[in-house]
Amino acid sequence: MANNINQGAESTIIKSNNNDWLDFEKTLAELSNQIVELQNLQKAKGIDYSPEIRQLRNNLVKLTTKIYDNLSAWETVQVARHPKRPLLQDYLKIIVQDFRELHGDRCFGDDRAMVTGIGRIGREKVLIVGHNKGRSTEEKVACHFGCAHPEGYRKALLKMKLAEKFQLPIICLIDTPGAYPGIGAEERGQAQAIANNLMEMSLLRTPIVCVVIGEGGSGGALGIGVGDRLAIMQNAYYSVITPEGCAAILWKTGEQAAQAAEALKLTAKHLLKFNVADQIIPEPLGGAHRNHHDAAHNLEMYLVNTLRDLRRCKMDNLLENRYRKLRRIGQYSNNGSNKAASAKTRISGLAGNLSESAPETPVRKKPIAH
Amino acid sequence: MADNSKSWDGYSIKKKLDVPEGLWCRCPGCEEMIFNRTLEENLQVCPECNYHFRISARKRIEILCDEQSFEEMLGNYSPLDPLKFSDLKTYKSRLKEQQKKTGQTDAAVVGKGYVKGRPLILAVLDPEFMMGSMGSVVGEKIAVAAETAQEAELPLVIVSSSGGARMQEGVLSLSQMAKTSAAIARLNQSGGLYISILADPTTGGVAASFALLGDIIIAEPGALIGFAGARTIWHTIKVELPEGFQKAEFLLEHGFIDMITPRNELRSEIARLIDYCGK
Ligand SMILES: [Zn+2]
Numbered sequence: 098m099a100n101n102i103n104q105g106a107e108s109t110i111i112k113s114n115n116n117d118w119l120d121f122e123k124t125l126a127e128l129s130n131q132i133v134e135l136q137n138l139q140k141a142k143g144i145d146y147s148p149e150i151r152q153l154r155n156n157l158v159k160l161t162t163k164i165y166d167n168l169s170a171w172e173t174v175q176v177a178r179h180p181k182r183p184l185l186q187d188y189l190k191i192i193v194q195d196f197r198e199l200h201g202d203r204c205f206g207d208d209r210a211m212v213t214g215i216g217r218i219g220r221e222k223v224l225i226v227g228h229n230k231g232r233s234t235e236e237k238v239a240c241h242f243g244c245a246h247p248e249g250y251r252k253a254l255l256k257m258k259l260a261e262k263f264q265l266p267i268i269c270l271i272d273t274p275g276a277y278p279g280i281g282a283e284e285r286g287q288a289q290a291i292a293n294n295l296m297e298m299s300l301l302r303t304p305i306v307c308v309v310i311g312e313g314g315s316g317g318a319l320g321i322g323v324g325d326r327l328a329i330m331q332n333a334y335y336s337v338i339t340p341e342g343c344a345a346i347l348w349k350t351g352e353q354a355a356q357a358a359e360a361l362k363l364t365a366k367h368l369l370k371f372n373v374a375d376q377i378i379p380e381p382l383g384g385a386h387r388n389h390h391d392a393a394h395n396l397e398m399y400l401v402n403t404l405r406d407l408r409r410c411k412m413d414n415l416l417e418n419r420y421r422k423l424r425r426i427g428q429y430s431n432n433g434s435n436k437a438a439s440a441k442t443r444i445s446g447l448a449g450n451l452s453e454s455a456p457e458t459p460v461r462k463k464p465i466a467h
Numbered sequence: 468m469a470d471n472s473k474s475w476d477g478y479s480i481k482k483k484l485d486v487p488e489g490l491w492c493r494c495p496g497c498e499e500m501i502f503n504r505t506l507e508e509n510l511q512v513c514p515e516c517n518y519h520f521r522i523s524a525r526k527r528i529e530i531l532c533d534e535q536s537f538e539e540m541l542g543n544y545s546p547l548d549p550l551k552f553s554d555l556k557t558y559k560s561r562l563k564e565q566q567k568k569t570g571q572t573d574a575a576v577v578g579k580g581y582v583k584g585r586p587l588i589l590a591v592l593d594p595e596f597m598m599g600s601m602g603s604v605v606g607e608k609i610a611v612a613a614e615t616a617q618e619a620e621l622p623l624v625i626v627s628s629s630g631g632a633r634m635q636e637g638v639l640s641l642s643q644m645a646k647t648s649a650a651i652a653r654l655n656q657s658g659g660l661y662i663s664i665l666a667d668p669t670t671g672g673v674a675a676s677f678a679l680l681g682d683i684i685i686a687e688p689g690a691l692i693g694f695a696g697a698r699t700i701w702h703t704i705k706v707e708l709p710e711g712f713q714k715a716e717f718l719l720e721h722g723f724i725d726m727i728t729p730r731n732e733l734r735s736e737i738a739r740l741i742d743y744c745g746k
Contacts (some may be wrong), residue, residue: 162625276675278695278703283713286723287694288674293745295648296680300656315632316652316694323645327572337641337672339718342699347554347634361637362550371549373638424610426642427603431541 117165117181117386121164121172125383128157161383165307168332171355173364174340176313176332181386183393185212185227187311192400193218193225200258205285208249210238210277211321213256215265219401224260224323226253227270230311243312244277248289250320254294256302266304266404269321274339276317290321298323299423304407304415306400308378309333315362325419326403327373329365330396331380335373336363372426488624494518495683496689505660510730519687519730521667523569524576524593527626533591536581538579541611545572546604550637558635563598569596573604573734574629577612579621582658583738585745588616590625592673594666599629601673602636606643609677613661622660622745624737627678644676651680660744662737665715665724685733686715692724 118126132153135146168176176182187210189196196216201207214227215222230243260267276287298305298321305324313335315321329335338346340358345351368374378399385392405413491500496518506513510530511520522530523732528537552558553734566572580589590612592599594664601609609625616623632640654661668691675694686692693713700708711717718724728736 215554278699280700280704280706280708280712283693283695283700284721286679286721288670288692289723291675291681291694292644292648292677292679295645295676296652297656299645299649299652315673316644319641319644320675323649334574335638335641337637338634343634345702353688357554360550360552360554361634363638368638371637371639373642420649420653423642426646427606427639428547429544429603429607429635431544 100161117179119179120310121168121171121175125157125161125164127152128153132157158382168364170334170358170361170364171331172437174312174334174358175336176384176386179384179386182311183385183389184232185229185272185310187389188236188270188393188396189214189227191390196225199259199341201251202248202252202255204251205248208252210243210245210248211249211253213253217398218268220406221320221404222265223268223404224256224265225268225270226256227268227310228273228317229274230457241277243273244275244276244418245273245317245320246279246282247285247287248253250276250287250290250294253321254297255408257298257305261301261303264303266306266407267301268400269305269307269314269324271307271309271318271322271335272311272333273314273317274312275314275342276320291316294320295323299419300416302412302416304404304410305419306403308396308399309335309374311394311445314339323419323423325407325415325422326375328376328378328399328403329368329374330378330385331365331394332384333366334358335365336361349465354390362427371428376439508689512730517688517729519667519689521594521628524571524574524591524626527591527628527666528576528578528580528589530730531582531591531624531626531737532580533582533584537578537589538580539576539578540615541577541608543572544604544608546602546636548635549639551602552635552636552637560698561635565596569593571596573602573608574599574633575601575608577608579615579619582734582741585622585738586739587622587624587737587741588612588619590623592625592627594627594628594668599627599631600633600640600674601643601647601676602630602633602640603643605629605633606640606646609643609647610650613647613654613677616661617654617659617716619656620659621742622662623654624662624664625681626664626666627673628666629668629669629671629673629678631673631675637666641672644672647677648680651677655680655682660741662740663686664733665690667691670694670696670713679723682744685726685728685736686718686724687733688715688727688729690715692718 102367110177132150135150193216196214198214210229213226215224226241229240231237231240257267307322307327309325309329311333340354341351343357343361344353365377369377377396381388381391490503494501494513497516499515508739511522546562548558571593574593577590590609613623661681663678663684665678665686669678670693691713697708715727719727
């Protein structure tokens with residue numbers, strides 16, 4: 098599949114003449130401005146500057162490559178949050194044919210931060226579940242900047258059960274700073290809604306492919322992030338907590354977010370190393386925001402190939418592999434000795450202090466057949 | 468992950484008040500001075516106002532299990548530092564410090580025990596070890612506890628008391644939420660009984676995974692239970708939280724737990740539930 102991936106479309110960065118340069122892209126912005134100035138001069142004076150322009154373009158590509166090959170964790174987070182980065186709605190438009198949104202959790206409401214619907218990717222009919230961040234200010238407010246409420250997670254699960262019933266594979270596109278923290282969300286059971294999704298998704302009898310397309314913020318991301326495969330876009334991140342949140346707690350000031358991002362090891366490369374992600378989906382040169390179509394094409398290639406692979410797997414094996422995959426994640430030592438807790442620690446009880454209303458005799462019932 | 472008070476220092480809330488030292492301590496519930504021995508005899512519950520102090524995993528096991536009946540499993544599991552994490556201190560040094568303070572390798576103790584003669588698999592989180600936070604060791608222990616309960620056809624009881632996922636193990640901690648929930652899912656599918664007991668606090672990634680997946684969910688009185696910490700909510704929406712927000716009583720009122728049971732009745736309650744629902 099590597100051949101089909103647009104990795105370094107050189108035209109990409111040059112074509113883009115947006116003003117949304119990130120802090121670490123100052124040199125790129127300058128070069129880009131020089132190119133534009135020369136082009137203008139060329140037009141105005143009728144002098145041929147094409148060799149100079151070509152040279153500057155080459156430099157720009159080289160420099161962009163260099164910068165993007167060496168992004169720090171914090172820079173990656175900024176790219177993942179870039180205002181022009183492709184969102185769920187862009188990917189839906191570019192790679193999903195015949196998309197039909199399905200609304201509502203049949204219980205409380207229709208959370209705009211979570212979009213679910215059916216459509217085709219390649220030849221495959223699928224259910225798509227994804228966080229919706231919104232592009233315009235109006236949209237952003239309506240969908241709480243991609244922070245879903247419990248009804249969003251419940252809607253997602255309801256539609257995923259529909260997909261299971263009718264044997265549609267599920268595609269989860271993750272892009273959220275985190276689940277919504279608020280009074281309503283707590284009253285309606287944010288924790289329970291996410292927990293339930295984790296439990297149910299581990300058992301759904303249909304292939305599930307999850308991709309972190311932008312921000313993979315904590316439990317809010319994981320709430321639609323349990324599946325047979327987890328891929329991450331090259332400049333996306335996935336973390337137990339936002340860098341700002343981590344900094345506020347451990348450094349006691351949100352200003353250390355860059356340091357926290359580094360410490361959290363939240364980039365695609367690390368996720369691959371920790372076996373949390375199975376694959377990194379490459380982005381066009383200078384980030385997905387420079388060329389939505391190339392980014393979408395790469396995502397589509399990944400989805401089509403992965404769905405084809407998963408289709409070949411028997412359902413029981415698929416579920417066993419899904420469980421094994423989750424089960425393996427984590428690093429710990431189990432050969433050390435522990436002074437406090439030897440293999441068999443017995444502790445004396447304080448039963449005498451307790452109220453004793455239930456019968457004291459052990460009740461041993463026959464196992465129920467199931 | 469969760470941060471629930473202004474004095475939050477990363478690992479413990481109201482630590483000084485919750486770990487009684489010396490002869491007397493002040494109850495955070497009613498501000499009365501209580502004799503430590505009285506508190507001890509009363510299972511670390513204030514006799515004046517019923518405030519339930521946080522207790523260590525060992526203490527919890529002592530209170531719940533029949534005398535001498537608990538056999539620990541995976542006692543030699545200990546944490547690594549896969550991220551080489553460092554904030555103002557290194558994770559390694561924090562772990563050492565916590566291990567020395569608590570005598571535990573990490574924040575969970577699991578094993579087989581008996582409650583009023585009924586055998587069960589018991590897992591207990593330790594709020595005294597890095598706020599009971601869940602990293603790889605806690606996740607693994609909970610998953611093994613669920614699998615053992617399923618294989619042995621025994622009821623599973625988990626007592627949660629945790630601030631959530633452990634930041635210092637990054638996305639590996641986050642992944643433990645999925646791991647533990649998947650293990651509970653299998654136990655559930657096999658028809659096994661899982662009783663989840665929520666002690667103060669049960670928040671963040673622990674609330675949003677196995678803790679709220681019990682067939683039956685019991686909370687201790689006054690326990691803080693929720694997803695987002697009060698400070699996070701304040702920072703995000705700038706709204707003053709209502710009195711008693713995210714307390715056990717709030718959860719009961721909103722339909723997310725089955726009952727609130729005081730500490731001295733937990734044994735009887737577990738025994739009763741096993742008699743009705745266990746196999
Ligand atoms: Zn009191």
